[in-house]
Amino acid sequence: MATDLLNFDPARYLRIQSGAVGLAEQIDGVVADALGSGVTKVVFAGAGGAGILMQPAADLLRDRSTFRAEVVLPAELVVTDPAWLGRDTLVVIPSLSGTTAESIAALDHVKAAGARVLVLTGHEGTPLATKADVSLVNFAEDDTSCESFYLQSLLLALSVMARTSALDDHAAVVAELERLPALLLEAKAAFEGQALILAEAIAADSWHIVTGSGTTWPEAFYYGMCILEEMQWIRTRPVHASDFFHGTLELVEPGTSLLLLKGEDATRPLVDRVERFVSGLTDKVLVLDAAQVELPGISPATRALVSPVVLAALLERVSAHLEVLRDHPLTTRRYYRRMAY
Known part of the structure; x- marks a missing residue:
């Protein structure tokens, strides 16, 4: 079934996501090693979208453990030199890419301060991969x-x-995550028809309010900024x-498009x-709900x-249709190369 998906290689997808869990x-x-050497906090310092994607992990540590964790902006970290x-x-x-200029500068800065550095990248032999204390590569x-x-x-x-006594069933959770790549592949296939409908709705408007909460807020931020804005030039x-409710509600009127991302955590x-x-104020309310996806064998927690x-995983299918509908490949940029990333 997944072989019928637009511009998609299921074997490649399964290999990549299984590789991530395999780490x-x-x-x-x-x-x-880090905790054994006296590390008491973890700081996620990614530029742009890669940094946004670190937020759920940092929030999990903040909310479910006493271990200090935060997300910082690499460029800001270098100029503020936090104490x-x-x-x-x-x-x-x-x-x-392993070549992001802001991240390379941040790596040099934090290493000079004595911090340990773990780089997560998709490519070996890159500047970030070679400079890190540890580099984990998953293409x-x-x-x-x-x-x-x-x-x-x-x-x-x-x-x-798990190593700071804030999680008892670490092995069981990891075992569930190992099942996830194949389940995501099935979810993509089941969603393909809806993905086209959602892409058509997004393509029909020139700007969209995108919202989420908890674990889905970073994805809302990421999809709005890194996909719709950067890759599709949609405001x-x-x-x-x-x-x-502290400002944006005043922008809602008939015809305003909203994309709501719903998760399954306490912030839903x-x-x-x-x-x-917004119901009754506009008829353009698009809802993408993780709870509607079948994930057999994955516990509620x-x-x-x-x-x-x-x-x-679902929004990737939307993007695949969106670039075709708008005749605007996701790889098309105006200024990307000028930024030396």
Whole structure:
């Protein structure tokens, strides 16, 4: 069934996402070494979309453990030189290309301060990969990197939690994640018809409000900025569901397009609230709900963790149709090469 998907290679997809989950043991080893050497905090420092994808892992550590974790912007980290940076810090730098200029500068800066650096990348032998203390490579490309980075950062957070007594069933959760790549492939195939409908709706408007909460907010931010804006030149207003009622609600009128991303964590009611408010104000409300996806064998607790992974898998199908409908390949950029990324 998955072989009928537009511009999609199922074997490649399965290989890449299975490769991400297959890094579980190596990631756990990195965490064990870091904690054993006195690391007391983990900082995720990715540029652009790669950095956004680290947010669910950092939030998981913040909310479910006492281990300090945060997401920082590489360019800002270099110019502010935060006082907390030092030998007790594990800095995780995701970069698909391994050549991101801002990330290279950040790596040099944090290493000079004595921090340990783990790079997650899609390519070996790149500047980031060779400069890191540890580099974990899982080949991916733009259309597959989202789920890969989500899974790798989740595995790191789970390992930290397990090794700091904040998670008892680490092995069981990892075992469930190992089943996920094949299930995501099935989900993509089941969603293909809906993906076309959603792509047609997005293509029909020149701008969209995109919202989510909890684990789905980073995906809303990522899809609005990195896919619709960067890759399709469609104007968006990504806004957290919590902030929707502190300004963005005033933009809603008949004909306003909204894309709501729903997950399965405790923050889901925040997106439900947005949906209730806009109903009747506009007829252009697009809802993508991770809870509607069949994931046999995945427990409710794990489903809550992987909502952004599931939504990323479905939205890739939307993007595949969108570039055809708009005759605008996802690889087309105006200024990308000028930024030296």
